[in-house]
Amino acid sequence: MTTPPPVAADLDRVAGAVLADPAGTLLATDFDGVLAPIVADPEAATADPAAMAALVRVSGLVGRVVVITGRPVRTAVRLGALAGRPGLERLTVLGQYGVERWDAETDTYDIPPAPAVMTELEARLPAVLSEHGWPDAKLEHKGRALAVHTRQLADPRRAFDELSGPVTALAEGLGLHTEPGKLVLEVRAPGMDKGIALRRVLAEAGARVVVYAGDDLGDVPAFQVVREWHANEGRGIAVFSGPGEGEPLPALTDLADVVVDGTVGIAAWLDALADRLEAG
Numbered sequence: 001m002t003t004p005p006p007v008a009a010d011l012d013r014v015a016g017a018v019l020a021d022p023a024g025t026l027l028a029t030d031f032d033g034v035l036a037p038i039v040a041d042p043e044a045a046t047a048d049p050a051a052m053a054a055l056v057r058v059s060g061l062v063g064r065v066v067v068i069t070g071r072p073v074r075t076a077v078r079l080g081a082l083a084g085r086p087g088l089e090r091l092t093v094l095g096q097y098g099v100e101r102w103d104a105e106t107d108t109y110d111i112p113p114a115p116a117v118m119t120e121l122e123a124r125l126p127a128v129l130s131e132h133g134w135p136d137a138k139l140e141h142k143g144r145a146l147a148v149h150t151r152q153l154a155d156p157r158r159a160f161d162e163l164s165g166p167v168t169a170l171a172e173g174l175g176l177h178t179e180p181g182k183l184v185l186e187v188r189a190p191g192m193d194k195g196i197a198l199r200r201v202l203a204e205a206g207a208r209v210v211v212y213a214g215d216d217l218g219d220v221p222a223f224q225v226v227r228e229w230h231a232n233e234g235r236g237i238a239v240f241s242g243p244g245e246g247e248p249l250p251a252l253t254d255l256a257d258v259v260v261d262g263t264v265g266i267a268a269w270l271d272a273l274a275d276r277l278e279a280g
């Protein structure tokens with residue numbers, strides 16, 4: 001598959017469609033690695049104050065803001081302290097790649113039950129980890145998904161590489177999808193990804209311009225949606241919060257219109273966008 005070359009990180013050039021139609025713009029963003037720095041213990045993640053302040057600013061200036069995360073929606077709302085946050089009264093959070101939803105306006109959660117096969121995965125996974133020499137890999141139970149983290153192990157990269165095949169094979173045998181991330185293997189039910197979630201929310205909002213910010217492989221389907229919109233008079237902007245630790249992620253760099261330096265870079269980029277929007 002060929003991908004268009006990345007566009008230079010030139011706000012005026014890439015953000016023209018947003019500046020021309022702020023009310024028709026939907027800003028969607030991942031949570032971890034974009035609004036919240038990646039930390040060793042996923043339960044210890046917290047939203048970066050500067051990134052959140054910038055998100056609040058932009059929220060007041062564009063049509064719609066949505067967070068799309070692989071996290072369970074309740075976890076994202078809790079870790080981000082998103083409920084009742086001034087300036088985000090119209091925020092929507094889509095969790096588990098879009099399966100779960102929370103709307104700030106009504107403070108209501110829509111959380112479908114997890115598929116029964118997840119119970120079988122939970123029962124069989126520990127033996128697979130032990131068999132391949134990494135019994136202490138950290139399991140994060142997300143209901144509809146189960147994440148295997150290697151970040152806290154003695155050799156995180158080697159553990160990730162050695163577990164990748166066996167975990168994927170187990171998941172495939174159960175009809176489940178494996179999503180590799182930054183030192184994490186996430187197993188979940190197929191049928192939903194951030195691209196599908198983004199398309200739905202764009203249609204729901206009647207958006208004419210989309211901005212999406214992400215940092216990891218799970219964001220690739222959303223970046224691909226943005227590329228399609230970008231091809232239509234630059235109406236899509238994909239912002240890659242990178243480059244991050246470990247190996248580069250060409251899958252994201254190649255699809256991105258803008259590459260910024262992690263959470264700090266996201267805050268600066270959103271602030272610059274808010275400045276331009278406020279200036280009219």
Ligand SMILES: [Mg+2]
Nearest residue numbers: 030032033216
């Ligand atoms: Mg992320």
